[in-house]
Amino acid sequence: MSFLSRLMLVKSKAHFSADVRRGRVVTGGKARNFDGIGKRKAEMARRRVGLIILAFTAVYGVIGVRLMHYGYAQPESTSSIMPPDRLMASRPDILDRNGQVLATDIRTVSLFAEPHKIVDADEAIEKLQTVLPDLDARDTYKRLNSKSHFQWLRRQLTPKQQSQILALGIPGIGFRPEKRRFYPGGSVASHIVGFVNIDNRGMAGMEKYIDNQGLADLADLGMTSNARLEPVKLSIDLRVQNIVHDVVMNAMINYKAKGTGAVVLDANTGEVLGMASYPDFDPNKPEEGAKEGWLNRMSNGTFEMGSTFKSFTLAMGLDSGRVKLSDSFDARYPIKIGGFTIHDLHGRGTFLSVADIFRYSSNIGTAKIAQTVSIPDHKAFLTRLGLLTKMNTELPEVKMPSQPREWRPVNQITIAFGHGVSTTPLQTAVAGMALVNGGKLIPPTFLPRSREQADEMAEAVIRPQTSADMRYLFEYNGVIGSGRNARVPGFDVGGKTGTADKVVNGRYDHKLNFNAFLAAFPIKNPRYVVLSFCDEPHDGEGGMLAANTAAPIVRDIIRRSGSILGVEPDFGQAGNGMLVSY
Structure with missing residues (x-):
């Protein structure tokens, strides 16, 4: 027998040797007893199954507790997002005086990410x-890899964009419902209505005014809701507003001007029925107009108004009682004062009546009328008309006028014909309103106002007779003077032009003008005041004067809006006969 065979036989016998501690082993044809080994294995199996059951129970217990925690947990708030109810807070619709919508809220959604749930930022x-x-x-990658639990990715998506992003199935990306402000008219009334920021807060115009009335405070306190608010109705007539906007836009193009603007006021209530300043902006995309369009030149820009100020100087002289319409003044020679020489652009070289001083826009004659009143009284008169103080109205964008720190005799003379004091075009129109409506200064408003309400707040600033004299002068100038280009058949337009040289580097530049025209119609019993301006026109010879730029703007506005405003054209006896013949 080999060595390996013997080794295997010895190992086999050793394996089956008797051991009283492990049980009996029967050899030689007798059965072997394995009861001890089987019991031990069964016991170990039961222990293992128990451990497995215990482990599964513990795991599912933890999951259950975590689910209960999520179920009862409060919504997570972060510093980068407002609470959902505040995001959904509504703004009131803004309407024109006839109920046409100027601004409204529309529902939208915004895209956000939860960076801690993003699996792969690059793929997302x-x-x-x-x-x-x-x-x-690059910016989105920084947001997705930040340690915050919330990051905006894009505000105010379209429904199509939302649907397409949902189809991408990106983990950690979600949507929040929001409100977006929509302006159906675009830029037509942008400087009046204003605009809101990405969080639907008013930033300019009447939108900001509404927030300043308490809406912003309520939003900050979380007291606003998704319920529709009572709409805010403005005084403007969208039909008139469209006309004013269209006319000033075309004027800027036609006269190659730096800026243009116009306003239509109710002469008896102070309501603004239409006002536009161009360039402007689209409130749906306000950032695109940031360079030039945001400036509302009508109320937030100050200019030397030129010869339109002669209207106030003549009214001051007439109202003081020191000047009468029948008076004449020597306008033959220039006035030399304080190193300056005052002369007339269209000098007549003769004595001029008060009406002709107005018609020919005589600087010399106007200066002599101003000198009939003391400097303190002159300053007090312009203050009384609201030309030297900040205008009071709902629109937030209102600029303070400027005047000399100390009024000297030379200042009184230059201010008399519109140099030395800068005011806004809107407040010039408001002061002009007092000259023709019987002498009542009424604060302008962009909200509806009745005649009775206007009478309660009106302040008498000149005598009714002075107002009647000024209506005569406006009509006289409109028929045979510089206002002829603003005449509209049947609407009896009267007014005063103003061509002012602009100051460049401390000196007046005769090549740069600010042109304005102050008008009223029907001038015998004015219902509306219209003021237009054309800043730095460059339309060649003749186009530099207000009679050829600002006056036609007024003409086009009245021609297109007069009937809409309820003014019935009057063509006189000849016109009535013509109408009867048809």
């Missing part, structure tokens, strides 16, 4: 750029 950005090609990849 690649997918999002298929829907939002202009998405800034």
Whole structure:
């Protein structure tokens, strides 16, 4: 027998040797007893199954507790997002006087991310750029890798964009419902209505005025809701507003001007029925007009108004009782004062009546009328008309006028014909309103106001007779003077032009003008006041004067809106006969 065979036989016998501690082993044809070993194995199996059951129970217990925690947990709030109820807070609709919508809320959604749930930031950005090609990849990557639990990715998506992003199935990306402000008219009334920021807060115009009345405070306190608010009705007539906007826009193009503007006021209530300043902006995309369009030149820009100020100087002289319409003044020679020489652009070289001083826009004659009143009285008169103080109205964008720190005799003379004091075009129109409506200064308003309400707040600033004299002068100038280009058949327009040289580097530049025209119609019993301006026109010879730029703006506005405003054209006896013949 080999060595290996013997070794195997010895190992086999050793394996089956008797051991009283492990049980009996029967050899030689007898059965072997394995009861001890089987019991031990069964016991170990039961222990293992018990441990497995215990482990599964513990795991599912933890999951259950975590689910209960999520179920009872409060919504997570972060510093980068407002509470959902505040995001959904409504703004009131803004309407024109006839109920046409100027601004309203529309529902939209905004895209956000929860960075701690983002699996692969690069992949998420690649997918999002298929829907939002202009998405800034670098900025978005920083947001998705930040330690915060919330990051805005894009505000105010379209429904199509939302649907496409949902189809991408990106983990950690979600949507929040919001409100977006929509302006159906675009830029037509932008400087009046204003605009809101991305969080639907008023930033300019009547939108900001509404917030200043308490809406912003309520939003900050979380007291606003998704319920529709009572709409805010403005005084403007959208039909008139469209006309004013269209006319000033075309005027800027036609006269190659730096800016244009116009306003239509109710002469008896102070209501603004239409006002536009161009360039302007689209409140749906306000950022695109940031360079030039945001400036409302009508109320937030101050200018030397030129010869339109002669209206106030003549009214001051007439109201003081020191000047009468029948008086004449020597306008033959220039006035030399304080190193300056005052002369007439269209000098007649003769004595001029008060009416002809107004008609020919005589600087010399106007200066001599101003000198009939003391400097303190002159300053007090312009203050009484609201030309030297900040205008009081709902629109937030209102600029303070400027005047000399100390009024000297030379200042009185230059201010008499519109140099030395800068005011806003809107407050010039408001002061002009007092000259023709019987002498009542009425604060302008962009909200509806009745005649009775206006009478309660009106302040008498000149005598009714002075107002009657000024209506005569406006009509006289409108028929045979510089206002002829503003005449509209049947509407009896009267007014005063103003061509002012602009100051450049401390000196007046005769090549740069600010042109204005102050008008009223029907002038015998004015219902409306219209003021237009054309800043730095460059339309060649003749186009530099207000009679050829600002006056036609007024003409076009009245021609197109007069009937809408309820003014019935009057063509006189000849016109009545013509109408009867048809």
